[in-house]
Amino acid sequence: xxxxTQTPKHLITATGQxxxxxxxxxxxxxxxxxxxQSLDQxxxxxxxxxxxxxxxxxxxxxxxxxxxxxxxxxxxxxxxLELGDSALYFCASSGREDYGYTFGSGxxxxxx
Amino acid sequence: AQxxxxxxxxxxxxEGNPLTVKCTYSVSGNPYLFWYVQYPNRGLQFLxxxxxxxxxxxxxxxxxxxxxxSQTSFHLKKxxALVSDSALYFCAVRDRNGxxxxxxxxxxxxxxxxx
Numbered sequence: 001x002x003x004x005t006q007t008p009k010h011l012i013t014a015t016g017q018x019x020x021x022x023x024x025x026x027x028x029x030x031x032x033x034x035x036x037q038s039l040d041q042x043x044x045x046x047x048x049x050x051x052x053x054x055x056x057x058x059x060x061x062x063x064x065x066x067x068x069x070x071x072x073x074x075x076x077x078x079x080x081l082e083l084g085d086s087a088l089y090f091c092a093s094s095g096r097e098d099y100g101y102t103f104g105s106g107x108x109x110x111x112x
Numbered sequence: 113a114q115x116x117x118x119x120x121x122x123x124x125x126x127e128g129n130p131l132t133v134k135c136t137y138s139v140s141g142n143p144y145l146f147w148y149v150q151y152p153n154r155g156l157q158f159l160x161x162x163x164x165x166x167x168x169x170x171x172x173x174x175x176x177x178x179x180x181x182s183q184t185s186f187h188l189k190k191x192x193a194l195v196s197d198s199a200l201y202f203c204a205v206r207d208r209n210g211x212x213x214x215x216x217x218x219x220x221x222x223x224x225x226x227x
Binding site: 002004033035042043045048056058090092100101102103104105106108 | 158215
């Protein structure tokens with residue numbers, strides 16, 4: 001157990017639907033990062049939050065949004081889902097700036 | 113902008129032989145460098161990091177990596193490969209002067225250790 005908790009582990013939904021992925025960071029970590037991993041595009045950075053504020057944005061689609069709550073958990077909202085959104089979505093957290101990230105086990109999203 | 117290149121999509125090595133997984137990076141300042149491993153259907157696991165000091169960094173599971181500033185490389189090595197080392201390996205970099213700048217990951221190298 002890495003200390004980063006992601007739910008659900010698996011999600012199957014239809015095109016056009018909306019889903020919410022949840023992440024609880026490791027205790028004490030203020031930064032949360034979201035990544036998308038698909039077979040043909042590797043690990044793509046989506047967005048970063050630090051202590052409730054958006055800190056950096058990557059290749060995140062307008063149909064996707066995220067937030068970090070006062071208790072530091074984060075949610076990634078994916079709407080108007082398309083088949084191409086099927087992927088593994090990882091959350092990671094970090095504490096001190098000279099450490100790497102601690103990753104959760106991911107949410108596998110399948111859009112049918 | 114910072115970037116990482118892993119030039120090999122896949123590396124095949126016989127069990128017991130030494131292995132090398134290559135990584136080069138580009139940052140405007142001095143780097144923090146990382147290696148992660150991903151087993152099938154699992155999240156990424158931290159292997160090792162270079163922050164400062166000795167250029168040879170030792171990490172988990174017998175892996176090590178050598179920081180070479182002149183060649184901007186951070187290759188991952190292991191003296192004797194195990195079948196259980198077969199996985200996807202990611203190199204990552206962050207500019208230490210970048211404040212809260214995110215870590216940039218390479219595209220990953222699949223390591224296949226052949227029995």
